[in-house]
Amino acid sequence: MAYEYTVDRSADESRKIVTDGLLPDTIYWADGSLLRRDPIFEKDATRFVVSFQGLLNREYGQSHTSLLYLDVTQSDDFWFDYTRRPGKSFHGMAVRKIADLTDFFALFAPQLADFGLIEWDPAVPATANVAATICGLDGMLPVRHDPAPDSFETLALGRGLTVKQSLVGMFGPGGTAYEHGFTSCGSAKNDAYRWAYDKYFARCSSRYIAYILDGAGCVPGTPFEAAAHSAGLNCLYNHDYYLARRCFFFDLTCIDIEKPCDDPDQPLGTDLATLKMIMKGRYDRANGAFGQILGFPPWWVKYTTSRGMGSLFPTTVEWIYVALVTAYNLAKEADAAHPCTMSNASFYSRYTSSFKQYKNNRPTQKKRFDPKVKYFTFYGGDYDSAAWLKQHVANFWVNDDARGKIPINWSFNPNLSERAPMVFDFIHEEMTPNDFFSAGDSGAGYVIPAALSSDSSLREVPDGCNAWAEYSKWFYEKFDLDVTGFIINGHYPMTRQIMEMFASFSPVGNFHNCSNTTMALCNGVPFVYLHNGVSGRKESAEGSAKAMLNHFRTRMAPYNFAGFRNVCDAPSDTLRLVETFLAYAKEQDPETRYEYVDTYTFFDLVMQSGQCTEEL
Numbered sequence: 381m382a383y384e385y386t387v388d389r390s391a392d393e394s395r396k397i398v399t400d401g402l403l404p405d406t407i408y409w410a411d412g413s414l415l416r417r418d419p420i421f422e423k424d425a426t427r428f429v430v431s432f433q434g435l436l437n438r439e440y441g442q443s444h445t446s447l448l449y450l451d452v453t454q455s456d457d458f459w460f461d462y463t464r465r466p467g468k469s470f471h472g473m474a475v476r477k478i479a480d481l482t483d484f485f486a487l488f489a490p491q492l493a494d495f496g497l498i499e500w501d502p503a504v505p506a507t508a509n510v511a512a513t514i515c516g517l518d519g520m521l522p523v524r525h526d527p528a529p530d531s532f533e534t535l536a537l538g539r540g541l542t543v544k545q546s547l548v549g550m551f552g553p554g555g556t557a558y559e560h561g562f563t564s565c566g567s568a569k570n571d572a573y574r575w576a577y578d579k580y581f582a583r584c585s586s587r588y589i590a591y592i593l594d595g596a597g598c599v600p601g602t603p604f605e606a607a608a609h610s611a612g613l614n615c616l617y618n619h620d621y622y623l624a625r626r627c628f629f630f631d632l633t634c635i636d637i638e639k640p641c642d643d644p645d646q647p648l649g650t651d652l653a654t655l656k657m658i659m660k661g662r663y664d665r666a667n668g669a670f671g672q673i674l675g676f677p678p679w680w681v682k683y684t685t686s687r688g689m690g691s692l693f694p695t696t697v698e699w700i701y702v703a704l705v706t707a708y709n710l711a712k713e714a715d716a717a718h719p720c721t722m723s724n725a726s727f728y729s730r731y732t733s734s735f736k737q738y739k740n741n742r743p744t745q746k747k748r749f750d751p752k753v754k755y756f757t758f759y760g761g762d763y764d765s766a767a768w769l770k771q772h773v774a775n776f777w778v779n780d781d782a783r784g785k786i787p788i789n790w791s792f793n794p795n796l797s798e799r800a801p802m803v804f805d806f807i808h809e810e811m812t813p814n815d816f817f818s819a820g821d822s823g824a825g826y827v828i829p830a831a832l833s834s835d836s837s838l839r840e841v842p843d844g845c846n847a848w849a850e851y852s853k854w855f856y857e858k859f860d861l862d863v864t865g866f867i868i869n870g871h872y873p874m875t876r877q878i879m880e881m882f883a884s885f886s887p888v889g890n891f892h893n894c895s896n897t898t899m900a901l902c903n904g905v906p907f908v909y910l911h912n913g914v915s916g917r918k919e920s921a922e923g924s925a926k927a928m929l930n931h932f933r934t935r936m937a938p939y940n941f942a943g944f945r946n947v948c949d950a951p952s953d954t955l956r957l958v959e960t961f962l963a964y965a966k967e968q969d970p971e972t973r974y975e976y977v978d979t980y981t982f983f984d985l986v987m988q989s990g991q992c993t994e995e996l
Contacts, residue, residue, distance in 0.1 A: 383733035391626035392583035400490035410478040412452040424532035426611035434623030437726035452723040455774035496544035508595025509629035567646035586665035590627035591675035621725035659708035670851035703828040707838035711825025714765040722767035740860040749988035766799040783951035784812030787978030791820035791865030794855035818863035824852040830872030867892035889983030916957030925961040
């Protein structure tokens with residue numbers, strides 16, 4: 381049986397789209413340029429159109445057979461054509477091109493009139509996310525309140541749409557929400573999310589939840605507008621899938637050592653308290669089952685040293701955030717800023733796989749360990765984001781002649797298959813004998829495993845190790861995976877509990893980032909430290925080769941093995957780095973032979989060598 385769209389029944393599905401005028405078996409196709417005028421108008425128009433896209437596409441195959449597609453990124457043309465090939469899900473569907481916004485409003489007039497508008501308040505940008513949450517449940521389409529004659533809201537009202545709900549003036553001094561008994565926490569931003577939690581959270585999905593930049597970057601004259609000056613930098617194209625999944629939307633910092641840059645007058649720790657409330661509420665509704673948190677701390681706009689909006693580095697905030705959500709049994713499916721735009725996920729997710737069963741590659745020949753040889757391999761990541769997967773596969777797998785010349789361990793997080801299922805069909809159709817697949821960071825999805833344990837100070841809920849193993853095992857079996865390319869455990873140590881958990885579903889081998897454990901064996905499964913930050917790009921290959929040899933001579937000196945991490949290197953980059961390193965090593969260490977191997981061979985040789993004997 382082919383793999384199909386995963387239906388989530390945990391949310392309120394009562395709001396349906398009207399089908400009047402929708403063309404059957406038709407893809408409505410629009411070029412992203414139709415949304416562009418000036419930057420503010422583009423962001424407002426994109427939020428509106430993408431929200432409608434999510435509402436339309438989520439009912440495909442149920443109440444109608446129409447889909448909306450926006451040609452936005454470099455890879456969109458490729459995947460649009462791929463999904464319409466013979467034998468693929470959308471083959472034979474008619475394509476109706478949308479000429480401009482006037483055409484858009486005319487084509488979908490019945491649906492737009494039925495949905496109407498919900499206004500969000502630019503004085504409280506969090507209301508943009510509240511409006512998105514309500515849109516996913518009740519269908520009203522979000523618009524920024526702006527009565528100017530050239531605003532998008534004015535345009536929409538001029539097309540006959542009406543405002544069915546307004547969040548303007550509800551929160552902050554004199555806010556109307558407080559007139560009905562709602563008690564303020566001292567922050568209009570948090571009041572908006574807490575009000576939405578009270579009113580709507582129980583109707584949202586318990587499997588999917590959305591951490592996405594709020595409306596701050598879409599408000600003229602703010603410092604955030606400059607940092608998020610385009611629709612892509614506001615991650616607006618990502619909204620369609622979040623709405624299709626009926627997510628609860630939020631944007632809150634996970635840091636409590638300083639007040640957030642977007643709400644400096646709040647009582648310290650208010651953001652984090654609201655965030656924990658949302659995480660705990662999702663956990664309780666799911667009865668502790670693992671879910672997906674879609675999105676990423678908006679480091680390029682808020683909360684970090686980027687643009688001087690915080691005292692902590694982006695990666696520091698990232699790890700704190702991932703550890704926190706892991707503590708509530710959520711795996712991150714990352715979304716960050718443009719060019720990592722996951723456009724059209726509500727379209728792609730309706731693709732049905734043509735595979736009855738996925739099969740991974742394994743080496744056809746077995747090597748015998750030679751104690752005179754030093755062996756190395758690469759983790760090819762970081763593919764914890766459907767946007768990166770969609771973009772780089774369409775490039776690296778199509779346009780790079782080096783693919784197939786040497787082994788590459790492609791570490792694609794398998795939970796990305798829910799947003800980009802067509803990519804997994806494509807790679808399994810096009811794989812060469814030298815393309816090997818493993819899970820990425822940190823397995824089926826991005827977690828900090830230390831935060832799964834009941835010993836973690838972050839957890840207020842029971843131990844999550846079994847829930848994580850169960851969640852991961854399903855994805856590993858689906859894609860025939862038995863290697864984890866990179867376990868990111870933050871600054872926490874590897875423990876026997878963590879290793880036993882991964883050994884249960886990743887039995888061939890596992891790389892990790894914990895400096896306290898270089899080589900270890902747990903239940904017969906090897907765990908090897910992964911050296912970070914090498915690249916075969918032209919400007920980096922020589923320096924990376926020097927770092928690799930130094931790693932062999934220092935940290936890995938007692939061993940014959942080393943693993944290295946690169947991030948989004950093309951096959952030609954990997955080939956360049958292998959050749960550069962081998963030449964450099966021969967020059968600097970002529971008495972030693974170094975050999976590049978695939979990941980499966982690497983772990984097999986580790987086991988043959990007997991060097992990985994420390995049972996933890």
